[in-house]
Amino acid sequence: MLETILQTTPLHPKVEAANLNFYYGNTHALKNINLILPDKQITALIGPSGCGKTTLLRCFNRMHDLYSGNRYEGEIILDGSVNILSRRLDPIEVRMRVGMVFQRPNPFPKSIFENVAYGLRVRGEKNRTTIADKVEKALRDAALWDEVKDRLQDMAFNLSGGQQQRLCIARALATDPELILFDEPTSALDPIATANVEDLMTQLKQQVTILIVTHSMQQAARLSDYTAFMYLGELVEHDRTEVIFNDPLNKQTRDYISGRFG
Amino acid sequence: MTSSSLNAIHQSVSRRQFISQSFAIVGLLGILIAIITLIALILQMVLQGAPKLNWQFLTSFADPDPAIAGILAAWVGTCLVMLVTVTAAVPIGIAAGVYLEEYAKKNWLSDLIEINVTNLAGVPSIVYGLLALGLFKYYFNLGESILTAGLTLALLVLPVVIVTTREALRAIPNALREAAYAMGASKWQMIAHHLLPYSMGSILTGVIIGLSRAIGETAPLVTIGALTFIAFLPESPIQPSFPFISFEWLKAPFTVLPIQMFNWVSRPEIEFQTNAAAAGVILIAMTLSMNGLAIYLRYRIRKGLKW
Ligand SMILES: Nc1ncnc2c1ncn2[C@@H]1O[C@H](COP(=O)(O)OP(=O)(O)O)[C@@H](O)[C@H]1O
């Protein structure tokens, strides 16, 4: 399946998870996952609720390190060289390269400008023109600039839900990440805001690799180049999106896609 | 539905509504009793102290003659002692709260510490006085000074600051912590850029509530040897010549408003009762303005924060 496709196309893997297992204490939440994210492509993670999509996503920026009792096994190789899960690698270093957008918009209670500038400040950027330029570029890339350019000093909470989510995307973009993780980014948004965010992601794949968790199969079909189907902590099938949606190999995948369970 | 069952519903509803309304009345009565008592107390004190509420009273030292006696040394002492208390209790209390909430592993030890800190807030103040007597006065040899008094009251305020800091931090949604970490922030950056600014309004409120308690304390200060009669002021912290700042005042003997009040109340002369009432009014005014400041700061800092 995917491995053979990757060998026959010019795409190269940006990130590669190999024999990945993850435990919440004694709960074995991810079972022997092998997953390749092709560079500058959108990969969608689908599967019934509780199958481990969020858990897998949060391995890619070591978010699980924040809570005690969590344990990874296996490797996630970035750019063919760095093992993201290596204990000698500080998770902060990983998060400097891998951005994340959460399920519910979570802007900081600061101004719109400060939200987007935050990643730069964390990295010690002091030059005001550089910061202003990068904030503007990120807001443009996130298709939010025209809506907020006259009120950059307003509190972020005054934006609508859809705008807040695009602000969070801009915040993640401002530091030029190589991979962005989206966890059901549109599940709290109305259809119009959803369409905006989807357009945005399609634009973004020019510059960055994207992994998106979604519970909407239409969204996966519309947006993604590759789709991975998970079930009970295992990766059942992973292939080009057309293949998964038109001609999946696995019966479970076929049943899920056709809405027979989930 | 039959008319008899409709009737039963109607009766059941009106019975329960009656109980609800009765409770509202009982609650209202309770509030009224509390408020009326408070107002009566303040009013009585203001009326009794009114003849002494003037500039001369604020700018004179204590005196055997009630007519010219004032509270200069007492209110200056109260302010200076509070200054020491704030300077010591706030940074230590916030640091301890942040450590317990954000750094310490959650296990039986942290639970034990949590229970103890909460209990510390309820320890009688005289016990702090005894601790301070041994620790600050005899062990560290700080004397019967403003410094000793400030540190003693800081011990008293510390648990309140720690507990409010922890509560304020707990109220911040985890999503904001994760958002900061996901941007590559270190733990300290997350705390300094997010947690502290977002919780400062609530923490300051806690600090001021703690200070309002400390400002009226008498027992622990009597224990460490506060004077009741002082006819001079400590050296000013701000000096006209280099280095412009002096810390001599820390070592000065002191008295504070509640001790001055207690001293006057225990005199036989009726005129001193007037003085005590007037000093009480000043003390309440200081407490109320601190509370007002707390409400204002809370409003200012929490504006724009929603959770
Ligand atoms: N913090 C946690 N501690 C223990 N178990 C968890 C935790 N978070 C999720 N799980 C469990 O791991 C499994 C996968 O959860 P999750 O990744 O959130 O699923 P999904 O995002 O696909 O709905 C679920 O069975 C869930 O109960």
Ligand SMILES: [Mg+2]
């Ligand atoms: Mg999820």
